[in-house]
Amino acid sequence: MNYIGEHLLPGQLGHFFAVLALVAAVIATIAYFKANREKIPADKASWLRLARAAFIIESIAVAGTFITLFYIVSNHYSEYFFAWNHSSRSLQPQYLLACIWEDQSGSFLLWNIWHVVLGWCIILRAKKWEAPVMTVVNFAQFCIGTMLIGIYIGGTKIGANPFILFREQMPNLPLFTNPDYLSIPRVRDGNDLNALLQNYWMVIHPPVLFLGFASTIIPFAFAYAGLVNKDHSWTRISLSWAGFSGAVLGVGIMMGAAWAYESLSFGGYWAWDPVENASLVPWLVMVAGLHTNLVYRHSEYSLRSTYLFYILAFSLVLYSTFLTRSGILGDSSVHAFTGADMTTQLALFVLVFFLPGMYLFFKERKNIPTIAREENTYSREFWMFIGALVLLLAGIIIIAKTSTPVVNKVFGTSIADPEDPKFAHNQIQIFIAIIIGVLTAITQYFKYKATPKGAFWKKIMLPTIIAVVISASISAFGGVNYNEKGIGFLVAIHLGIFASVYAVVANAGYIWLGMNGKIKAAGASVAHVGFGLVLLGILISSSKKTVLSWNTTGITPLQAPDPKQKNSLSGDPAENITLFKGIRTDMGKYHVTYQGDSLNQYDRKKYFQLLFEDKATGKAFALYPDIMRMNKGQEEPSANPDAKHYWNRDVFVYITSWIDGNKKDTAGFVPRQMKVGDTVFYSNGMIVLNKVNVNPADNKLKLEPNETAMVLDVTVISKEGTRYQANPGVAISQNAQNARSLPDTVVAQNLALQFNRVIDEKEGKLELGIKEDRAMNTLLTAKVYEFPFIFVLWIGVIVMAVGFVMSMWQRIKRDNKLARA
Helix, strand or coil, X not given: CCXXXXXXHHHHHHHHHHHHHHHHHHHHHHHHHHHHHCCCHHHHHXXXXXXXXXXXXXXXXXHHHHHHHHHHHHCXXXXXXXXXXXXXXXXXHHHHHHHHHHXXXXXXXXXXXXXXXXXXXXXXXXXXXXXXXXXXXXXXXXXXXXXXCCEEECCEEECCCCCCEHHHHCCCCHHHHCCCHHHXXXXXXXXXXXXXXXXXXXXXXXXXXXXXXXXXXXXXXHHHHHHHHCCCXXXXXXXXXXXXXXXXXXXXXXXXXXXXXXXXXXXXXXXXXXXXXXXXXXXXXXXXXXXXHHHHHHHCCCHHHHHHHHHHHHHHHHHHHHHHHCCCCCCCCCCCCXXXXXXXXXXXXXXXXXXXXXXXXXXXXXXXXXCCCCCCCCCHHHHHHHHHHHHHHHHHHHHHHHCHHHHHHHHCCCCCCCCCHHHHHHHHHHHHHHHHHHHHHHHHHCCCCCCCHHHHHHHHHHHHHHHHHHHHHHHHHCCCCCCCCCHHHHHHHHHHXXXXXXXXXXXXXXXXXXXXXXXXXXXXHHHHHHHHHHHHHHHHHHHCCEECXXXXXXXXXXXXXXXXXXXXXXXXXXXXXXXXXXXEEEECCEEEXXXXXXXXXXXXXXXXXXXXXXXXXXXXEEECCEEXXXXXXXXXXXXXXXXXXXXXXXXXXXXXXXXXXXXXXCCCCEEEEECCCCEEEECCEEEEEEEEEECCCCCCCCCCCCXXXXXXXXEEEECCCXXXXXXXXXXXXXXXXXXXXXXXXXXXXXXXXXXXXXXXXXXXXXXXXEEECCCCCCEEEEEEEEEECCHHHHHHHHHHHHHHHHXXXXXXXXXXXXXXX
């Protein structure tokens, strides 16, 4: 059958590039491997020329694959399953790149691109290490390339072809009996990009994260080179690479946290999600390897540990790839990929690097030089090694908990997740954070090999005293009283605050005292200051996170949570305030008014305008959380938060439920005078004032200190005879200078009631405001948090990354000087 309108050439060209890249990677791997083993200079040069030529072709082919795929997606050629499944004609142009890495094959292609970039850096700078290091890089390119070809060998499918036609992917669909199937709107318009990925962070976060993932292969490849060549001088050049990997991977992880903070509705930036954990653990181990590498360069200790950490860091990146792309975490993570079944291929990808790496390590272990004498406990290398072990321990604990689905599947067990997965991690990692924070503070005050005790204590004393004073002030006056998990955990939080403050103060002090203010040479200390700020920001913003949206109306469309499984979006209904359109509602520190909503045709999101009025200052601000209809078979809408950023806090809100009355709110409150026992009428019945209660014992309103509540007991009787109870009221401050209305609603009657004022206290006359509104059933529930001092976390990330870059740059300059000498 001749199909109308198909563009076949781009797909054929793209698949050709993918196969060419795979073949070139094989040739480059073999040629670099031979060049590394060759002893005759002329033959070695010949193999290197072949390897570089193959890598040039490989680079062109990888670039061609990406350009062709982006061309198909950006032109919305829906005859290709990739373009149809991950984009749509209504998609905003800035999200077209996100379409590439929504798919497994696209993310592998991104990984391939970064390997090419890193490979050229190695060719230009690595000199004698080019051949062995590029052997590993190109072999990884070959393995990743197999994920992109989508061919069958003996009935087994290898990889997933991103250039496969829609009709080839799903040949049994009836629509392909129509030669003009591309004119069918459902095909022509596309299946769209996942709603959660339609965010600017998802355009920039994955490339940075994958650069971090890809960069871990370089220290691994240097370790391989050292083992096969029995040459350990690679540890000098690997330091800058490990620093680069630590910086980029760390920033990539925290970009993901920023995306979660802006786009996900679990109320925060970190949830110990399995995919988050899978990216964090390689970073922890890479940083551990960086520190043992430094130890070896200065004292000749910890070379074996450096080999092991670099092997494990890259192996854990591969393992995280297996976890996130095999579908094994599909039921436990909102981030995990699903789709093409490549479980076996991904498992082999892990083992083909991990097993040879560990074999070489244990085979050559005895030949790796080490120092037999006992390390001095008053030496920098001793405590850096202890810190590296603690980081490794933290990684092991996290990955062990994360791997529960793998263990259950492999061994047939049924290990259940803990009831509170976040606390299961927090209760352990808080003590890891305390230890790492203290070690980060004190270690730089030691010298390598040996430090006079008196000199150490003299230098560390002042930073210690300052840190104690600052942290004690935070603990005493900062309102850190998180006691939901018991007094023991609260004590650990305060110890963690001290450790993080100690890390910041001590490292800032070291720049001044130990390095005489030479900031350009203080990259490590700057990174440690950033790390301390990250810890401090996490501890304060998490432990002082406050729910502002306590339900003061007594009305909620949400169901009570299942005690065994709480709703991840709304949680406890009591923590979600119900807002009726146009009605000013009390919410603790604020009055909040749901002013309206609008559908933005450009990004297809419904935005809700919520006006917040600060009771203390009188200042107002508007927030615009939104909901977006989910796609990809998901029924529940995606709720995207919005936040008001202050220097000392964020006010964070997202929609948990929304009911659209589809009517305009034009009604106002009509004042009616009443006394106890009086009856007034509304369009569908009558309202009876039963009595006036002062501070009723059974009233659920949350009063502020020194407030008195006057609440009306009102019965609403409809024409049908149905009775409804309502309790509008007013809260009056002790000095009677301020009063705030406490309105109540009868949603079934489209009725809002508010206690306006007392007209005549002696005669018992008062004024009741009655509002009839056909749009009364337009309401929403929202969850509002306050995150104190969360900016400390984001500043810490930036400072830490800057420190990594400074340290890396100093080492590159030092290496260049040594090379010229």
